[in-house]
Amino acid sequence: MDCTRCGACCAFYRVDFHRLDGDDVPGGFVPVAWTLPLNASLLRMRGTDAFPPRCVALFGDLGQSVSCAIYAKRPGPCRELEAGSPACLKARRRYGVSEPPTG
Template sequence: MALIRAYNLTLYMRVELNPNPCFECGQCCQHFRVSFYHAEIEGNGVGIVPAKLTTKISEHLACMKGTEKGGAPCIALTHNKEEGWRCSIYEDRPSPCREFNILNEDGTPNSDCLKLQQVAKQKKALLSQI
């Protein structure tokens, strides 16, 4: 709810915000291999990513389970009709997830995100025909 003050008169206005498009998409979590430095795993220095949700790739790299080969959903990705797509470990997610944003630093749309949103729309359209 937004508060506007004008001429000592307080007006209240209801503001409807657009829902976060990530909640309707989830494609980045279903498309990319989420690999990261092993120190990000809990128990390794300052790591916070739950170890039980990771797969060791090499001596120094791990990835989120489910994303080992790319093109499959991350084990931490959840979905329900009320909330849409969510990360079950959002506060403890690895660096690639923290760094992948819907917008670039200059405020322009992330082209990879836009491509994945198109994929999501196409999938949704195909599924609605079944």
């Protein structure tokens, strides 16, 4: 599946990850400017708990052409969600993104 023609998961799931992965910590890499503190141990990608959700790092038109502004530095949950997985297909169904992508 071509994620650059989709983006559904970035507008469906909350994206939380450990503060130690933030770039304000030695060894961290996720730009904290794109996040909000959730509690003492977690950060959340801004926008992923909005209604409707949409990560602030997602650019473009969902289901057509998208990109992640921090792709090389995206947090663990984004790396772990596999294209074609049940979680992927659930998000795609929510937005009516066809399988496989068209266009």
